[in-house]
Structures are given as structure tokens and as C-alpha cells.
Amino acid sequence: MSYIGMIVDAPYPNDIRVRKEAESLVENGKKVVVICPRKKNELQREVINGVDVFRIGNNYTNTKKGLHDIFESTFNINLLFFFGIKKALKQFNIQFLHVHDLPLAGTGYFFKSKMKRIILDLHENYPEALKTWFAWKKNPIIKLKNMIFMNPNLWSKKEEKYCKEYDVVVCVVEEMKQKLISNFKIEPQKLVVVSNYEKKEFVENFLSSEIQSIITNKNFSITYVGGLGPHRGLDTAIKAMPKIVEEIPNAKLFLIGKGSKNVEDKLQEITKEFNMQQYVKFVGYRPFNEVSTIMRESNVNIIPHKSNGHTDNTIPHKLFQIMMSKSLLLVSSCKPLKRIVETYDCGVVFKADNINDFAEKVIMIHDNENKLSSKRANAFDAVMNKGENWEEESKKLHSLYTIS
Template identity: 70%
Template sequence: MSYIGMVVDASYPNDIRVRKEADALVAADKKVIVICPHRKNEVQIETINGVTVYRIGKNYSNFKKGILDIFESVFNVNPFFYFGIKKALIKYKIEYLHIHDLPLAGTGYLFKSRVKEIILDLHENYPEALKTWFSWKKNHLIKFKNFLFMNPKLWSKKERKYCLKYKNIICVVEEMKQKLVSNFDIDPSKLIVISNQEKKEFALNFKNEVLQNVINPDSFSITYVGGFGPHRGLDTAIKAMPEIVKSIKNAKLFLIGKGSTDVEEQLKNIVKENQMEKYVDFVGYRPFTEVSTIMKKSTVNIIPHKANEHTNNTIPHKLFQIMMSKSLLLVSSCKPLKRIVEKYDSGLVFKADDFNDFTKKILMIYKNKKLLEIKTENAYKAVMDEGENWDEESIKLVKFYNNL
């Protein structure tokens, strides 16, 4: 039996989307091998939940990745992954190559004649993401490098080139599919949407509470969980806090997660400028067993993303996680977030990048919390009973491979 070879420039099983796809295919009696970089202290080859993990190279680092990104940008090939995939093809009988995200599209395409089919899986609108990811960088050398090699216009051309070349493309949301069709005149029949829902069993994380020292039951807790970045809209939430605490004396904003040094410094400066040190808590990382309890116990969980061509064409896993937690949800008006929340009446929506509207919605929650609890029930029902879960979404991926 031949393998489906998933290629990803990330750690496995840490990449949630890749892990869910690989697990779903193995559960459908497919053989899957994930080809990914070998980082320090990782096993070179192992099996995780039936998925063969083949780690290439040795002691992969962010510095090495940065150099390889430049090479890929100029020559449309990543030599590290090219030779790694080549070795994997010699060692294993791989029938399909499933390439994760745009930076590896050029490298993956070089193996078109070596396998039965190549598939491109776009996790996000990568060219537009480049506009926001690095916007708070301070190092001038890095900014110059990004201007030359991680230029959004350059990568938009690559996106068009490879979306036209690949016969099968997986998109993370319907908005991304429509963007490719309208911008590049891509044939819709070769695009399939497979989103970032969670398995129903994920809801069990919220059944068993664990000890946590973050959320105080006496606080009106506004909680964000996830990575920090310029596109996440955390600055919007911070800027809203001065008005919020005037009306809600016990309000506190909890930021669970981390970001780069530049991003965290920028956010902490915004906190200082607004004199909100007492009301904004940079919690850092917490194990997910603890995070699930934090989500559940928070007064409101927020996804305050800025609305741009990056965030309007992707969707975070945590949206569906929060919906499973039965806690109140406040999201920005990014298209996918707004579409799902309004479709199921599963939370509140504020105008993206508008801290005044964020404030307005938080005060509405404060005054009407009991009346709004129906939204948490709607959210739970949507993920458990109305198809917004990975159990049903993954069927599309399995059918896709069966049809190939």
C-alpha cells in the first residue's frame, strides 16, 4: 500500500491542521507519512497515532529557515526540502505529495512526474500575511531582507503561478476559494474547502476542570488565547480597556500566549501609553489542559483580528474551540468569523480595528450577560449537532483522496 506524503515546514505533531488531516486519513485506512524538519532532541523517524513521521536534515533552526526562505524566494525551490523529499521517495513508496502552504509549492511541483498526483494545501492567504506579520519588526536588516525576499507582490505572483499549475488545491475557507477564483481566474472545480474545525471529542477538554491561577471568579475576565502578532487585533482590545474599566471596575484583559520580542514590546508600550498595567495581564503560555479551564471560566473569550486580505481568507482553530467551551464569544468583523458567528447566532461581532465598538460590545455583555447565554448554547449546538466539526469536515478530505 502506497503512502500519502504530507510535506510541511513546521514541527509535527505541533501543526494542528496537518495533524488533524493526517489523523483523519489514517483513520480512513490510508497510509500517511509526514515529511518535516528535524529539530534538536527530536526522533528522526517515528510513528505517531499511525502516522509515519520522517524528519529531514539535522537540528533545523529559525536561522536556517530564514536562509532557506531567501533561496526559495529567488529560485522557487527549497534545497533542504528538495533533497529531503527525494530521500523520502527513495525510502518509501509515496503515491501522492500533499504540499502544505505556498512557500513549498515550487519545491513540491518539481516532483510532479515522480508521483501520481501533487496537492497544494493553502493554510492562509500567504502574500497578504506577509504584509502584517512583519509590520512591527524593528531590526532594519530584517526589514530590508523582508522587503527584498518576502515581498507580498513577489509572493502574489508565485501564488498565481502555482495555483494555475497545481491540479488540486485545498483552501482553508470559502472566502479563500472565492479570492483565488476572482483574482486569478482559477477553475473552481479544482478547489476544495477543508476548514479548521475541531473533532467533537475535543469538547471533553472542557468537562474536566483543572487548577488554574489566571481567572479570578470575582473578575470580569476578557480573555484572548493564541499567538500574538500585528494582525491579531490585541492592540484594539488594549485601547478599549480605559473606557471599559470606567464602567466595569473589575474588568481585566488576559492575554494567554506569546509573540516575538518586537510584538510583545509594542503591545506592552500600548498598555503603558494607556496606563492599563493593572488591567492587562500578559500571562504567557499555559498547557492546554489549563487553557481549556481558563476559556470556560472567562466571562468572554475574544478573537479581535484586524480585517485585511490575510485574516479575511483564513480561520483560527480557536473559534471552534471557544464554541465548544460554552463561554461567550466576541469576534471582530473579519469575514469568516462574522459569517460563522452570525449564521448560528453564536456570539457577538464588533467592527474590526474599532476599539470604541469593542468597548460597546463588552459593555453590552456586562449589562446583558444572562440574556446572552443563549448564544453559548447556539455555539455549542453548531459545533456538536450542525456540522461545524472536524468529524464531518474531514469526510471531504477522505472523499477527495478516494476520488483521486
């Protein structure tokens, strides 16, 4: 039987999008092998929920990844993955190559002639993301390396080239599809939107009450869950806290997640600058069975992303997770977030990067929690009954592999 080869430069099954797609295809009767790097003590071969995992290399560290990134940026090929794919082709009858994200596009393209179809799955607007990901880096050597090899203009040219060369390009939101059409004149028929929706069964995560949460009734809890980064808008939330606590003395901002040392140091500096140490809690990583309880019990869950070329062309999984939790939702005016929240009247929108508007919206939510309960219900209804779920969205993914 023929295989779909999924290529991802990240540990598997850690990447939510890759895991969801791979398992969905297996559930639909397809055979899938995920080719990914091998870290120390990981198995080279295993099967996880029906998905074959083929790990390549040994002890894949951040340093090794950085070196491969430099080579890849210069020569459009990642040698670890090039030889890894060749090995996989000898062991699996791979007829479709599904490449996750732009950096591996050049490597995957080398195998186009051997495949029935090659698919490029863009998790985000990668060139624009490069402008924001490294904004708070301090190491001058790393900053120089990023300026030369992770230059957004260079990667924008790669994006145009490979979007035209691949048979199908998968986009994570409609906004990304329209951007590729308008910027690069990519044919609309080769672009397919497969968004980061959740399975309906994910709602079961919010039914348990076994985990003791850090959220208590003593606080008006403003909660962020996810990775910490310059583009996440967490600096906006922290800077808004002085105005918020003037009106809501028991307000507390909970940051659930991890980021790089530079990012965490920067957010801690802002917290101290605004004298908000008492009101901003850096919780760090928590297992999802605890995170789901925190989401559910919080007074308001926030996605305060800055609005830019990156965030306006992607969407986080946690949006749909929060919608399932039946908790109040406050999002920034990033295009995809604003579109979904306003379409279903399922939350509140503040102007991205606007400290005063964020504070005013939080205060309004505090003063009108009961009146806003319909928005909670609308959010839940959207994901469970109106198609904003993986069961519906995955049909578009399955259709990519129906050719003979």
C-alpha cells in the same frame, strides 16, 4: 501500500491543521508520512498516532530557516526539502504529495510527474499575511530582507502560478476559494474547502476542573488565547480598556499566548501608554489543559482580528474551540468570523479595528450576560449538531484520495 506524503516546514506534530489532517487520513485507512524539518534531539524517524514522521536535516534553527526562505524566494526551491523528499521517495511508496502552504509549493511541484496527484494546502492568504506579520519588526536588516525576499507582490505571482499548476488546491475558508477564483480565474472544480474545525471529542477538554485557573470571580475576564501578532487586533483590545474599566472597574484583559519579542514589546508599550498595566495581564504560554479551563471560566472570549486580506481569508482553530467551551464569544467583523457567528447567532460581532465599538460590545455583554446565554447554546449546538466539526469536514479531505 501507497503513501500520502505530507510536506510541512514546521515541527510535527505541533501544527494543529497538519496533525489533524494526517491522523484523519490514517483513521480512514490511508498511509501517511509527514516530511518535516528535524530540530536538535528530535528523532529522524518515528510513528505518532499511526502517522509516519520522516524528519530531514539536523538542528533546524530559525537562522537556517531564514536562509532557506531567501533561497526559496529567489529560485522557487527549498534544497533541504528537495533532497529530503528524494530520500523519502526511496523509503516510502509515495504516490500523492500534499504540500502545506505556499512557500513549499515550488519544491513540491518538481515531483509532479512522479505522483498520481499533487495537492496544495493553503493555510492562509500568504501574500497578504506578509503585509501584516512583519509590521512591528524593528531590526533594519530583517526589515530589508523581508522587503526584498518576502515581498507580497512576488508571492502573489507564485500563488497564481502554483494554484494553476497543482492538481487540487485546498482552501481553509470559502472566502479564500472565492478570492482565488476572482483574482486568478482558478477553476472552481479544483478548489476544495477544508476548514479548521475541531473533532467533537475535543469537547472533553472542557469537562475537567482539575486545573486551578488564573480566572476568578473577582474579575470580569476578557480573554484572548492564541499567538500574539500585529494582525490579531490585540492593540485594539488594549486601547479599549480605559473606556471599559470606566464602566466595569473589575474588568481585566488576559492575553494567553506568546509572540515574538518585537510583538510582545509593542503590546507592552501600548499597555503602558494607556496606563493599563493594572488591567492587562500578559499570561504567556499555558498548557491546553489549563487553557481550556480559562476559556470555559472567562466571562467573554475574544478574537479581535484586524480585517485585511489575510484575516478575511483564513480562520483560527480557537473559534471552534471557544464555541465548544460554552462561553460567550466576541469576534471582529473579519468576513469568516462574522459569517459563522451571524449564521448561528452564536456570539457578538464588533467592527474590526474600532476601539469604541469593541468597548461598547464588551460593556453590553457585561450588562446582559444572562440574556446572552442562548448564544452560548447556539455555539455549542453548531459544532456538535450542525456540521461545524471535523467529522463532517474531513470527508472532503478523504475524497481527494479516492482516485485509483
